[in-house]
Amino acid sequence: AQSVAQPEDQVNVAEGNPLTVKCTYSVSGNPYLFWYVQYPNRGLQFLLKYITGDNLVKGSYGFEAEFNKSQTSFHLKKPSALVSDSALYFCAVRDIYSGGYQKVTFGTGTKLQVIP
């Protein structure tokens, strides 16, 4: 079984400050990890993914995420937050051995509020 946890329901950060949105996961094998962003009344947008290789993954809009196997974490980061980054962020995981239709499990989402 695979699972993902986003322990923070909401994260508040001042504009210009660095931001971190936390994600931890559980899989039986090696994970594929993803981050998505959702703006109000819109579908989710893919931000970045970790498959293999460098633990630091860079994605869209200046976001990056760090894969930490020992801590089973994949935290989303950005050096300087913008007000326009305010949105709902989802972490997702897939076990590379999940086979079949390759089910992806999504976290419950973290609302990011960037304060001007």
Add this chain to the structure above:
Amino acid sequence: SQTIHQWPATLVQPVGSPLSLECTVEGTSNPNLYWYRQAAGRGLQLLFYSVGIGQISSEVPQNLSASRPQDRQFILSSKKLLLSDSGFYLCAWRSDPGEQYFGPGTRLTVT
């Protein structure tokens, strides 16, 4: 490039009425397709997925059904809507090795 369409964008239906939501994908062949429901603007619930024409798997037994009559068309249906069917319905297709691309969604309100 690939594009995913959903319609309608919003829908208000009375309890007991039928439902049909449509999703179409452009720019890719034989995509894996998914229907999700998002309640209260939060977690995603996987409803159905399809790996090909006529191949539908259900994740959660409920009042809804899905069909895939064409390679790039995925339809979500109900014969009789319940109040609990209200929500934001999202269609997605999966790229390799697993990231999904979502449509704009349909906001369904059952009254």
